[in-house]
Amino acid sequence: MSxxxxxxxxxxxxxxxxxxxSAALAGAVTNTVFGLIKAAITMGAVGAAGGTLAGYGAIEGATYAWLAQALIAPVNVFWSNDLVDRIRSGDIxxxxxxxxxxxxxxxxxxLGRAAFSLVPRGAPPLLVGALVTGLALPGQLLPYVLGMVSVVLAVVVSFACRWLVSLAAFWLIEMRGAATLYLMTSNILCGLVVPVHWFPGWMAAVAAATPFPSMLQAPIDVIMGRVTGVDALGVVGVQIAWAAGVLLAxxxxxxxxxxxLVVQGG
Amino acid sequence: MTTTPTAGEQIVHARGLTRDFVVRSGGWRRTKRVVRAVVDLDLDIVAGEAVGYIGANGAGKSTTIKMLTGILSPSQGTVRTCGYDPRRSRRALAREIGVVFGQRSQLWWDLPLRESYRVLAAIHRLGPGHRERLDELIEALDLEAFLDTPVRQLSLGQRIRGEIAAALLHSPRLLVLDEPTIGLDVLSKERLRAFLVAERAAHGTTLLLTTHDMDDVQRLTDRIVVVDRGSVAYAGDLPGLVRRVGADRVIVLDLEEPTPPLADLPGTRLLATEHDGLRQRLALLPGSTAAAVLAEVAGRAPLRDLTIEEPDVEDVVRRLYATQRAGG
Structure with missing residues (x-):
């Protein structure tokens, strides 16, 4: 292909x-409202833990929540994929x-979908976050540049995972079970609910053995400057490895x- | 890479083509059943031909097309399309063929029709010269009025015209139309047929057409292949098929006054009389002409009106199936 x-x-x-x-607008409102709730809960959790939790202060915790909300649409954390429908209907x-x-x-x-959704779905939660709780973001340019690379890789990893799971439709007529299982697992392990760094040891080990942290935790760590320099490159390297591995699979x-293939419906 | 078709060049060459599907059914006790969609099928199409591929639902038409285009792998047998092994060279073959699945869309649903052509031109690596081709198709298929309308808002007739243009944009050597006129009204069908006739005349595109519409077959194809339960039941031209199954043209005579049954008219066989012989239906036997029959009728009873019914090919196919099954 050219x-x-x-x-x-x-x-x-x-x-x-x-x-x-209008769908983009509705999505942005939803992400922002849930961002308010998640930021409040995260700040509460950090406060209950005595002011810091696994390196997150109250504002850092809120920033994590807002960035996660901003990346939901571009990274497509929730299931939305034509491929299953196309396999099922035979449009494949x-x-x-x-x-x-x-x-x-x-x-x-x-990638085109993600690029479109980046600003309309990403900016509103971040703006509201900046006004309501304030955001703890680095003052240098480099984390943002590397952060964009990391976001693109997160989109690729997310795509690769959904592509792989969608292909189950070649074998299964009913995909809802597989999709739900995938959603539950990936949403928790990618760090959508709480940062992966808050997981107990065993759960962090499980998460590390999956591509899911590369979808959300990794770009947020890079953008917030939680990892810098060689460590940041290491995080991006892990993303590249997952992207390549899952795409290949x-x-x-x-x-x-x-x-x-059985093309359904003649 | 597009080459001009040379006469006699094989576009489709299939031998012993077979495709089985495993159908699983039942709840706890799963049963497996092998369905043979296509069985030991031979098919040859040379460049420039127009072949009608007909058969009942489930006869194996779509499965054959999907094997010819590299979408499905044959269970057994070999096929070459435009010189390629379709499964191994699916993408190279896709540049040489255009496919329209009447019940599916290859257009981008959310976007204006025009956008689909832009994307297709890019993925087919068409140079700037494709604009001329696109203009030609826009003109011939009368797409101008809705080029900027999102595909989801097009009527069926508009969408099908858009689909045909999409399949022809890269000037394929083989055009495969799977039920292209399904659901269209009479006028739309007729316009589409006129377009296809003109397109083939201008570019010599080889055509493989599946349809249930016998007017499509009559207007568009010069040879037909009838499949039944996955195998070729007939290959030849349409009049030959009509002769083979003994389907006749029917003359319906409306007479001025009640007339005794015209049972002994030469060249005909009386099928039915209605209203005390005011209307009589006669099968026209092979070799006789309507004119000869009319001359004969004129001497016997005053004629008010007549109609000639061409054999319905759906019916012809049904008869062919019946004779096949009786024989084997």
Whole structure:
């Protein structure tokens, strides 16, 4: 596939999502309202722990909550994926009749979607957070630059995981169980509820063995400057490894799935 | 890479093509059943041909098309499409063929129709020259009025025209249409057929068409392949099929006054009389003409009106199935 084709597919992902502005607005309001609740709970937890908890003060805890809310849409922490529907309805046949690599084409579309949602879905929670609790963010430029790289990688890891899980639709007619299980596990282990650094040792070990912290905890750590320098590069390196590994797994499973493909509905 | 089709070049070459599906059913006691969708099918299509691929629902038409286009792997047998092994070279083949699945969309649902062509041009790596081709298709399919309308707001007729343009934008050598006229009204069908006839005349595109609409077959194809339970039941032209199953054209005579049954008209077989012989239906036997029959009728009874019913191909296929099953 040519770079031009990838660029157009990315742009198309952006355009598809920008067609629904009121949905973006509703999502931003929801993320912000939940941000208020989560920031309050997080600050309460930090206060109850005596002012700091695993390196988070009250404002740092609130900042974590606001950044997590801002990244929900771009990283697509909640399930939303056309692929399951396309496999189930048989529309996957249309994707297969195009001269494109389906995984790469879907990844581009997802990056375009993420790029669109970054500002409309990300800015409102951060602005409200800055006004209501204040944000503890670094004063240098580097964490933000590296942070953007980390966010892009988080989007790729999230896409790769959802792609892989969606492929179960080649074998399962009913995907709701698998999707729910994935959502519960990934939402907790990515650090959406509380930072991964607050997990008890055994749970932190489980999380570290999954790609999920790379979807949310990692970019937030980089942006907040919790990890800097070589450590920050290490976090990004782990993200790259997960992105590559899960994408590769997705390709293998795709090959198996299309081999036994039953195109539903003729 | 697009090459001009040379006469006699094989576009589709399938031998012994077979596809089984495993159907699982039941709750606790799972049962597995193997359904043979396509069985030992041979199919040849040469460049420039227009082939109608017909059969009842579930006869194996769509499965065959998906194997020809690299979407499904055959369980057994070999197939080459435009010189490629479709499964191994799916993406290279996709540049040579255009596919329209009448019940599915290849357009971007949320975006203006125009956007779909922009994306398709990019993924097919079409140069700036594609604009000329797009303009040609916009003109011929009359898309101009709704190019800026999101696809989800298009009527079915508009969307299908948009789909056909999407399949033809990269000037494929083989156009595969899977039930393209399904659900369209008579006028829309007719316009689509006229377009396809003109398009093929201009570009020599090879056409493989599945349809339940026999007017499609008559207007668009020069050869038909009938599949039944996954195997070829007939391959040849339409008149040949009609002869083979013995389906006749029917003359319906409306007479001025009640007339005894016209049972002995040469070249015909009386099918029915109604209203004391005011209306009589006669099958026109092979070799006889409507004119000869009319001359004969004129000497016997005053004629008020007549209609000629062409054999309904759906019916012809049904008869073919019946004879096949009786014979084997």
């Amino acid at each position: 770079v031009a084709a990838l660029a157009v597919l990315t742009q198309t992902g952006w355009k598809r999502w920008s067609a629904y502005r 046949a249309v994707d297969l009749s195009r001269p494109v690599d389906p995984q790469l084409a879907y990844l581009c579309a997802d 997705g390709r293998l499973v795709w090959t198996l799935g299309t081999r036994k």
